[in-house]
Amino acid sequence: MAPRRCPWFATLAVCAWSCTGSNAPAADAVSAEATTADTSPEIGQTADAPQPDSGLTDAPPADAASAGGPDSDSEVADSGDSAALDSPTGDADANPDSAASVCPVAVVKIVEGNQVVPQTVLHLKGDNSFSPIGLAIQKYKWTVKQPAGSNQTFQPSAAFPIASFAANFVGEYEFCLEVWDTNAVKSCVPTCEKVLVIPNNAVHFELIWGPDADLDLHFAHPKASSADLDCDGKPDPWFADPLDAFWLNLAPSWGDPLTKVDDPNLTLDDTDGFGPEDLNLGQPEGTVADPMAYAVGVHYWADQGAGATLASLSLYSQGGLALQFSGVKLEPLDMWYVGRLNWPNLISGGTKKVFDTCYQSGASCPAGKNLMWQANGDRCITKCYENKALVKKVGGVKNPKPAWCP
Helix, strand or coil: CCCCCCCCCCCHHHHHHHHHCCCCCCHHHHHHHHHHCCCCCCCCCCCCCCCCCCCCCCCCCCCCCCCCCCCCCCHHHHHCCHHHHCCCCCCCCCCHHHHHHCCCECCCEECCCCEECCCEEEEEECCCCECCCCCCEEEEEEEEECCCCCCCCCECCCCCCEEEEEECCCEEEEEEEEEEECCCCECCCCEEEEEEECCCCCEEEEEECCECCEEEEEEECCCCCECCCCCCCCCECCCCCCCEEECCECCCCCCCCCCCCCCEEECCCCCCECCCEEEEECCCCCCCCCCEEEEEEEEEEECCCCCCEEEEEEEEECCEEEEEEEEEEECCCCEEEEEEEEECECCCCCCECCEEECEECCCHHHHCCCCECCCCCEEEEECCCCCHHHHHHHCCCCCCCCCCCC
8 A cells, every 4th residue: 555645734743654554543633633733834845746546635724824824815924913813903804804893083183272271262173083994983972181170061062073162271181082983883092182271371360169159250450449348447459440350340451551461351250150260461560669469359249049169269470370279168248358469579570479368367347456467367258248339330139148247
C-alpha cells in the first residue's frame, strides 16, 4: 500500500502517522489536531500536491481562511490587530453583518465660541452629526454640566438638533450631545464642548439666592443720598434715583455724559427666584489721588410666599473673583448693606483694599444709636426696610409686610 501523503495543514506528528500507514489516529483525531495547530507552512516550503490514491484531500477545510491560512484575505492577519473586526466603528464593508452596530457620530458646534461673557445666549448646533454607513440621524439628546446655582435649560428643548442656552452665570459649562440613527444605534460616546464664561468689565457683581423670592441688587454712586432708614445717622444710598442702580434704574448715567463706560448696567432683574442678578461697570470713576467708594446692597423686595432665603454675592474685578459672600440669611424687607467697593484698589493699581465689608454689633434702629461699621460682628442687615416714596411710586409691593414689621 502506497504511503499516505500529508495534507498541508497537518502537524509533523500527524504526518508521521499517515506516512507509516500504521497506528494512524482516527479521522476525528486528525481533524481536531488540524483545527488547533499552527496551520502556516514553514517559510520556504510549500505543501505537497495530493496523490490520487491517498484518500485524503490537501484542500484546506472550510474554516481555514478564518484560522489564518495562507489563502485568507482577513484584514486582521495583515494588520495583526484582531480588534478591528470587533470595532463598532469599523469598516462595514469588511464585515457586512456588523453594519447594523456601527455607531453614529455626534458633532457639536458652539456658534459663539468657547469663551463668552455672562448673559450670553449660546447657540448649539448638532445638525452635522452623521452615520459612517450613511443612515439618517433620528434622535438627539443634549446634556449640560453648569456652575453651581445655575438652573438654565435648553430651548426649545434638549431633543432638538439646534438648541440655545443662556449662560448667565460665571464659570465653566460642559455641553454634550448623543445621537441615534434610524437603526436605533446610539453614538458610542457623547461629543462634548466646554465654554468658559468670564466677565470682561472692570467690575462685575453676581447675586444668587433660593427659589420664589424676589431679591434686588443695589449699586450706588458715592453721591447717592436718600432717607436714613438704617439709623446710622447718615443718608442712605438706596433707592436714590438716578445714583442707585437697581431694578427701577437699570442703566443710569453717571460721570462723563459723553461716554457710558463709567455707567453701571444691571443686565438682568430676576423676580421669581434663584437669580442671577448681574451688574457691570466698565470703568469706575476715581483716581489714586482721589479714590471713590461705591455702596453695594441687597434688598429683599417681595417673598411671594418663600419666606427666608439664603443669598450669595460674588465680586469679580478685572475678570477674576475678588471676594464672595455665601449663604447670608435674609427675610422679607431686609436690607443688607454689604459694604463699599473702593476704586482704584490694590487689584486695579490703587492703594486701598478692594472692599470694605460692613459689620454691626446690633440693630441700630431699636438701639437708637449707630451700631454699624464695626471692626467685626454680624452682617449689616436692617429689618423692615421700606422706602415709602418708592413703594408709593410703584404702587406697593405684592405681599403684605411681615408680622414683625410696624
